[in-house]
Amino acid sequence: MVGTGHSWSDVCHSKEALINLDLYNKIIHIDQERKTVKIQAGIKLWQINEQLDKVGLALSNLGSIDQQSIAGAISTGTHGTGINFQILAAQIIEFSLIKANGEKIIINKNNDENLFNACVVNLGALGTISEITLQVTDAFNLHDQTETIDFDSVIENIDYYINNNDHFKLWWLAPTKKVVVYRYQRTNNPRRGSKIKQYIRDRFTSVYIYRLLVLMGKMFPFIAKTINSILIWDLRQPVDRIEKSYKVYNVPPPLSTAKQNGLSTYNKQKKF
């Protein structure tokens, strides 16, 4: 099985046949009362986010990108941040698995917790996950406070950051002495912040400028240090905004085209 093919490892590189569920990507049912959603396993996280948002629901936690298939994300233990939150797979109540002999089994967390825990993070080794039921939550906003801070100061206060923020992550652009610190708090306050600034950062700077810098760093590794210094300089302006949760969790997609039709990059580029 291959989802979006975004795993860092070669876990789904193969010269044999690969199965992909890009087009098996619908929401089957939303139960507003129980706040559960049943989905086809090829659906991408961004598709789930957008469709849940329309009915006032949301995934309770996410990682840094939204291009993954839900099956790929849970099979690898994909996680966001937050001392009080678990991996994405923890939001699953039930999933169906088609085994190599064609038999379909339903694995339910409440009915057989041991089987569920043994199978949920599976690296595609157990068969094809075909449908998944998720426990979701009411849609919520996040207060995003992002700033660059001295490396030593962040490390000294790391426990404070972890324990006093709903979500906390840091990016160190070595070898600079600064760290980009992302702090997100859940809030019921209304959205605020410059939409234009964010649009430029998300859709232009991050996608075109950063991608170009990464490409240059790959071609000429000796300039990587300089590139990181430029990036840290560019990120020096603090961000203080309140936005829908799924928009804050996700950094802008490095491959913006993947969103157009929901096809995996590997499907478009015939990478495998």
Ligand SMILES: Cc1cc2nc3c(=O)[nH]c(=O)nc-3n(C[C@H](O)[C@H](O)[C@H](O)COP(=O)(O)OP(=O)(O)OC[C@H]3O[C@@H](n4cnc5c(N)ncnc54)[C@H](O)[C@@H]3O)c2cc1C
């Ligand atoms: C820019 C970037 C940022 C990232 N950020 C984060 C992050 O913040 N947190 C984090 O934890 N990870 C992160 N990752 C890693 C990513 O979330 C995982 O690698 C995830 O598995 C990718 O999902 P995918 O759909 O591309 O899966 P793939 O890479 O295509 O597949 C992953 C595994 O899932 C299996 N699989 C796929 N579909 C099925 C199916 N239907 N049934 C059974 N098995 C299946 C495959 O066989 C494979 O073993 C990031 C990756 C990138 C490229």
